[in-house]
Amino acid sequence: MAFDTALTRALGIQVPVVQGGLQWVAYAELAAAVSNAGGLGIINALTQPDPEHLRQEIRKTRSLTQNPFGVNITLLPALNPPDYPGFVQAIIDEGVKIVETAGNSPGPVIQQLKAAGVVIIHKATTIRHAKAAIKLGADILSIDGFECAGHVGESDIASLILNSRARQELGDTRFIASGGFADGHGLMAALSLGAAGINMGTRFMCTVEAPIHLNVKLAIVKADEHQTSLILRRWKNTSRMYSNQMTAKAIEVESTGANAEFIEVAPIVSGVRGREVLLHGNIQHGVWYAGQVMGLIHDIPTCAELMERIVKEATGVLSGLSQCVMKARRSRL
Numbered sequence: 549m550a551f552d553t554a555l556t557r558a559l560g561i562q563v564p565v566v567q568g569g570l571q572w573v574a575y576a577e578l579a580a581a582v583s584n585a586g587g588l589g590i591i592n593a594l595t596q597p598d599p600e601h602l603r604q605e606i607r608k609t610r611s612l613t614q615n616p617f618g619v620n621i622t623l624l625p626a627l628n629p630p631d632y633p634g635f636v637q638a639i640i641d642e643g644v645k646i647v648e649t650a651g652n653s654p655g656p657v658i659q660q661l662k663a664a665g666v667v668i669i670h671k672a673t674t675i676r677h678a679k680a681a682i683k684l685g686a687d688i689l690s691i692d693g694f695e696c697a698g699h700v701g702e703s704d705i706a707s708l709i710l711n712s713r714a715r716q717e718l719g720d721t722r723f724i725a726s727g728g729f730a731d732g733h734g735l736m737a738a739l740s741l742g743a744a745g746i747n748m749g750t751r752f753m754c755t756v757e758a759p760i761h762l763n764v765k766l767a768i769v770k771a772d773e774h775q776t777s778l779i780l781r782r783w784k785n786t787s788r789m790y791s792n793q794m795t796a797k798a799i800e801v802e803s804t805g806a807n808a809e810f811i812e813v814a815p816i817v818s819g820v821r822g823r824e825v826l827l828h829g830n831i832q833h834g835v836w837y838a839g840q841v842m843g844l845i846h847d848i849p850t851c852a853e854l855m856e857r858i859v860k861e862a863t864g865v866l867s868g869l870s871q872c873v874m875k876a877r878r879s880r881l
Contacts, residue, residue, distance in 0.1 A: 554722040555744035558667060558688065559646060560616045562586035563855055565735065566669070566690070566724055568697075568749025569620025569648050571595060571837070572823045573760055576605050578851070580612030581757040585855035589617040590648055599634035606642040618646035618669070623654055632657060640664040648690065650699075655684045669724070673701025675710075675717050682721050689714065689723040690747050696727030697750050697839035700778070700788050708741070715742030730844040732861025736869075750839040756850045761829030764836070765848050773843030779817065779835065783810050790838035792831060794821070 555564040565587035567579065572595055579589030591609055596602040602619075609617055619639050623632065636657055639647060647661050650671040658668050662685045670686035672678040678689045691714045693707025694700050705713075711725045725738035726747035738746045752758060754768045767790065776788050777795035782802045789795050794816055801813045821834025849857070 553739065553744045555688070555724060558722060558744075559588050559618075561588050563859060564724075564739075564745025565855065565858065566590065566618075566648075566745060566747045567752045568726070568747055569622065569650070570749055570753060571622075571819075572826050573753055573758055574620060575759050576609040576612060577759055578752065578755070578757045579609050579617050581755070581851035582752065582855075583613040583615040583617045585852045586615075586859075587851075587855055588646065589613070589615075590620050591617065592620045592622075593635045593639070594620075594622060594630055596635075599631055599638040602635055603638045603642055606638070606644060610642075616646060617644075618648055619644050620648040620650065621657060623649070623651035623657065625652065633660075636660050640666070649686070654681070658685045671726070673699070673710075674703050674705070675713050677701075678714065678718060678721075678723070682718070687722070688744075689718065689721060690726050691723050691743070692747075693725070693727030695788075695840040697776075697788050697837040697841075700727075700786050702781070702784060702786055707738075711738065711741040711743055727839065728841050730841045732858040732863070733865055734844075735858060735862050736865040748841075749837075750841050751845055751854070752851070753838075754845050754848055755854060756848060760826040763829030763831055764826055767831045768838060768842050768845055769847065771838070771842040773840045775842060776838055776840055780813070782808065787835075788837070788839060789835045790831065790842075792835070794832065794835050798835065 551564050553564045563586040567582040567590045569590045569592045571592055574590050574592035579591045582589035591605055593602050646667045648669040668686045669688045669690055670681040671690040671692055673692045691711055693710045694704050707727045714723045722744045724745050724747050725743035729746040729748050730751040735746050754765045775791045777791045778786055778788055779795055779798040780787050798813050798816045817835050822836045825834045825836045
């Protein structure tokens with residue numbers, strides 16, 4: 549089945565599936581595997597300590613695939629912010645033509661990248677934020693429903709409604725459905741809602757090429773849609789994580805007393821601890837991102853196997869729907 553959507557045309561890919569810009573997961577090996585399988589692989593700039601290391605990761609990715617890939621830059625408040633201008637310049641210097649932005653105040657980054665002819669995908673959890681990103685110059689929106697892993701926003705609108713609202717409100721701007729997608733059935737559902745493709749994060753964590761510990765992948769396979777927790781809502785930074793002893797501790801701190809300060813929960817939700825989970829496989833050691841889509845994930849395929857399956861499933865869905873339409877027409881004759 550050959551796909552021809554606004555997304556495949558804009559990005560030069562074969563299958564309208566974009567890999568999430570997964571922190572501490574989206575390295576060259578995974579991005580190249582996704583791109584080689586026909587989708588859009590993404591490497592995460594902030595997995596690198598500085599712009600020079602990002603240059604090396606971009607070059608490594610290019611050595612592993614001849615197909616398009618992108619770079620994610622997430623802009624979040626920090627006491628010691630990353631060298632965002634340096635990362636952007638490295639992306640431009642290395643000739644990357646697709647960048648996914650996320651987070652706060654992306655205007656200067658988008659402006660700098662657009663001036664270099666880069667296609668911008670911006671992640672948004674509300675229609676209001678999506679419209680603001682369009683004004684800033686975003687070419688494609690990635691619309692994140694409440695089911696997604698990581699930063700879910702504060703509106704709690706699930707993908708079915710949020711993407712339908714995007715279809716109604718975003719005019720000619722292309723958008724990708726994100727949050728709750730793992731297979732060809734989800735892809736066809738997203739296309740029917742008006743999206744030009746889908747973004748998958750947790751599903752790509754659970755592939756052979758994802759550079760994380762096998763214990764984490766097995767935990768995703770064994771989990772269901774109930775095994776995520778929302779933390780940090782008190783501080784307007786609501787995040788969906790895999791439910792474990794550390795998310796339980798975070799929720800306890802968050803719910804105790806009117807004066808609970810972020811400094812009390814910071815050691816529990818430490819990104820360092822989360823990275824150690826991915827590296828060493830103790831799934832209880834720290835908080836780590838996972839979406840409700842875990843309930844749809846039952847194996848650990850290669851990216852090529854997964855993408856081939858998605859295409860096959862999507863073809864089957866389309867065939868089944870076509871038969872339904874034909875039957876309906878015949879019944880009226």
